[in-house]
Ligand SMILES: Nc1ncnc2c1ncn2[C@@H]1O[C@H](COP(=O)(O)OP(=O)(O)O)[C@@H](O)[C@H]1O
């Protein structure tokens with residue numbers, strides 16, 4: 290199905306399998322006034338992994354990422370990043386610890402240029418403040434800004450958006466905005482990057498590019514990736530492991546080949562051509 | 576040798592990025608700005624006190640307007656209490672000078688800092704409030720400060736008001752329009768450069784990020800509460816310095832000048848000038864200061880033709896300001912700054928611009 294160059298079936302993770310998890314999510318539940326968006330979801334993501342989350346619409350995938358990035362606070366359970374409990378931390382505090390993300394629905398700073406959008410990603414790495422910033426030429430703000438500008442230009446080159454760096458973000462096409470959002474998240478220099486449907490609404494060529502960027506991010510930039518994506522071809526190609534959510538519960542987790550064979554997954558998500566007996570056997574996801 | 580080569584390349588990059596981030600993007604715009612400053616510096620030599628007085632007003636109100644624009648235009652918050660901070664700066668600087676004998680040159684920036692502190696205190700609810708609720712909270716701060724001005728005789732002189740000494744530097748008193756114009760000119764240049772610098776560096780970008788998309792700003796590591804309060808602090812600093820200059824120019828400070836009406840006029844200045852534009856703040860202020868004068872002059876001219884015009888000019892002036900704000904909101908919501916940009920683009924392409 291996928292037009293991607295076929296990656297070897299099981300992508301080996303650079304770090305040892307036994308390494309301590311970078312992210313440990315322990316039995317988190319989340320409710321919205323009676324709606325159970327997540328129910329006791331647990332999983333671990335190891336350093337250098339590409340970990341994909343799949344599941345039907347409304348399964349709770351975005352809510353899960355929101356819990357990890359700090360946008361939502363789970364009503365139960367805890368989340369540990371690099372061994373520290375981050376459950377109670379604000380999103381900006383988690384950003385400082387090394388968690389970055391993109392959004393399912395675009396969330397750029399629409400009136401800023403592409404360049405400024407990405408420079409905002411450097412916020413927590415920059416030291417100049419309202420005082421030294423206002424003095425600019427005196428006190429090193431200019432030097433620091435230009436240093437980070439250089440780092441940002443590297444990201445711009447990597448994502449091939451050089452031609453639009455001065456454009457106002459809100460005026461760009463959907464595909465380009467998705468790319469700028471990725472650039473902004475990369476600029477954070479996160480250890481863990483959360484991508485919420487990075488290829489949604491893209492054409493085949495844009496999808497191919499995006500898949501390549503994600504692979505490069507993982508392999509060359511050394512980032513750990515958690516990705517929500519509906520395109521199974523892409524998911525199978527770039528993921529080390531996949532987790533499946535359905536009705537806010539985890540129903541499967543494992544290597545891509547194992548997931549595609551999993552009967553629960555077939556019922557819940559992948560195919561209609563599964564006999565009812567399988568569901569009866571499994572006793573449903575409850 | 577190769578080392579030297581690398582350094583050179585590195586230097587090249589640096590200069591190109593530096594050239595790319597200047598306040599004035601083209602050599603032409605830099606020359607125009609420099610020309611404008613030189614021209615302004617010559618004003619006291621050939622303009623009479625009437626015009627200098629107007630320019631001085633544009634200067635100190637323009638400083639305060641830039642502060643409000645940082646808060647409203649750049650950070651996306653609202654304030655209906657800017658005039659109170661302007662007044663606080665005016666009283667504070669006079670008080671620092673009268674009570675402690677602090678030289679006016681030092682009293683002005685220190686008054687700015689103290690106004691910042693008050694503004695940040697008032698801004699604390701801003702960390703939690705948005706929209707209409709914030710508008711009401713700032714309105715409350717306007718009235719609380721007005722009340723404070725009326726009661727705190729030790730600070731403001733109460734209903735009698737406070738005297739403010741002229742601005743002096745090394746024994747030289749800037750005590751007339753010709754002289755004080757230079758004080759205001761330098762202050763405007765310094766404050767506007769600082770504002771432009773702030774907005775092209777880390778914290779200024781954070782302000783705009785908070786305005787454009789606060790949820791994603793927070794994901795980018797920006798502490799929303801801190802920056803919302805800081806924006807109030809920045810706005811108050813500008814208001815305080817502007818107010819302090821106003822006080823030392825007039826020589827007398829009284830609470831009547833700092834009502835909600837002035838707060839709304841400040842909002843009018845930045846709406847007319849352009850929300851989120853540094854230079855727009857000054858253009859809008861100029862518009863607001865000059866409009867009543869132009870009306871007055873036209874009324875004088877037409878007074879003989881249209882009977883009764885001279886008597887109603889006071890009302891007309893008030894109405895014109897309101898009307899201008901409404902017209903700008905409807906027809907030019909991006910303000911004079913936008914118009915200025917279009918005009919610049921037109922001349923750049925002239926004569927091929929149609
Ligand atoms: N902010 C919210 N308020 C109320 N309900 C929400 C909110 N966010 C998500 N939900 C609900 O939680 C469930 C999971 O949503 P979501 O995480 O967006 O699913 P997915 O990303 O897998 O499509 C849905 O039923 C959705 O309506």
Ligand SMILES: [Mg+2]
Nearest residue numbers: 350351352393
């Ligand atoms: Mg979703």
